[in-house]
Amino acid sequence: MSVILAIESSCDETGVAVIRNGREVLSNVVASQIDIHKVYGGVVPEIASRQHTRAIVEVATEALAEAGVRHPGKPDSTGLDLDAVAATNGPGLMGSLLVGVCFAKSLARVWGLPFIPVHHIEGHLFSVFIGDRAPEWPFLALVVSGGHTQLVRCDAPQQYALLGATRDDAVGESFDKVARLLDLPYPGGPSIQRAAEGGNPGAFDFPRALRSHDSLEFSYSGLKTAVLYALRDGGGPPADLAASFQEAAIDTLVIKTRQAVEQTGLRQVALVGGVAANRLLRERLGALEGVEVFMPEFKYCMDNAAMIGAAAHALFEAGVRGDSRTVPSPGLPLV
């Protein structure tokens, strides 16, 4: 049993959530900065840090009130008792991570609760444990976001093996870059998905990098360049370009995931990270034969604190603890 208050501030979303037993989300508040960063075509680290610093108290206040837990510093407060405070401590933007970790350590100190530092990607992996249906260990995970494209063998909490990752751009990053080429707004994921509606995915034959390669590595820089050349050669209807790019990007993920299933024999696959919100990817991966796919709800694909709380529950049970001297690590490795 555990009730955990978790904080996520690794990039441009300030999130605070309260979660029971790693599965039941009592509150999940996210203050997104997308509109602020949009005009720059991407996340500006200094602006992100400043926004987290401004937003954290309001987001935490809302999350605590909504969860119906007892405010430990409020004598007349009633409700469930909190057992721990958790925060993302990497990887991510240092200035942003510091805000969540410092705020969380203060809460833990004042309330006399353990502080649990959580790896951001382990948080994403645990997003599939939220709710009633969860995979059984060991399972395979496809982690796809603006910063990551990885196939991970998940043996137990904190025990992961990296099977393959991107050699260059992350898949979410390639959506952002291609969106810019096509004059579509940031972030690229949703805007390309929208632009691709009604487009012909077969109009352009964009490459599926490393398709017949045995390794489980990815490469996305060539795909972006192929779109650039197609534009230079006269282009075509934007919907066709967007649909053909999306088709190639998603196809590669599905091909590599199928190879990973064959190589490991693991038949349960978790699809996590921001790109897991892509409808085509959810549809294609879900259609893989003989594979049981676990996908978080859309709101748990994006950066959020509920997933950090879900991972923190497992770490809490395993006795993992940070302390007052814990500092974030922007390049924290998962394995």
Place this chain on the structure above:
Amino acid sequence: MQYLLAADTATSLCSVAVCTRDPETPVPPQILSEVHFEAGRRHAESLLDAMDAALSHAAIALEEIDLLAIATGPGSFTGLRIGVATWKGLAFAQRLPLVGVPTLDAMSRLVPWTEGALIVPMLDARMSEVFGAAYRIEDGARVEQQAACVLPPQEFLAQLSGAPLCIGDGAWLYREQIAAALPQAVMALPPGAAPRASALAWEAFSRYDGGATTDPGLANPVYLRKSQAEVNRENAAKAHDA
């Protein structure tokens, strides 16, 4: 009695103090403890331990604290954020009022307020600039002559005249420029002129009495500098307009 827990992490120094006063009397606050050390880039790992040390030396429990105060800058962006996020966490968790205190205002309390004095705190802002402000002591009160700003030292000094009392690491760093521009200037040398949480606490009590906001959500850093991305974007817009 009123107990205040103050911290200043605007520079590489970590300073935490526990101060007390009787709000009914005009006597300056008493410093029960002050923990002060060179933290370098380790504010995030040291600050809570420094707080516990300060509380322990003062023999005061966190639960007995009535008021929190934190330096809001100008200063090191990272240092400010660590201090503000940590103190916001304390305020939120313990449901305490939090007063945000501008660093240079607090520094003006590091030196005696003699009648007519011109107190000029200056902090090294890197990039060949200083964070500076100037205060005149008139009829025992502090009057702001130059609001907190970030400027190259020569430009900042050009706005001053007479015999300022220059304090802070920026004053020490640019002492030659100060001597050249203002021959009558007086320098308060380190260590007395470094930001200290006890001076911040005094300033916080004064602001609290003056009705300053104590909403933890509003105790936000004042950076005085925009991010490079904002500067680039504004320059591009200006070039476009021209």
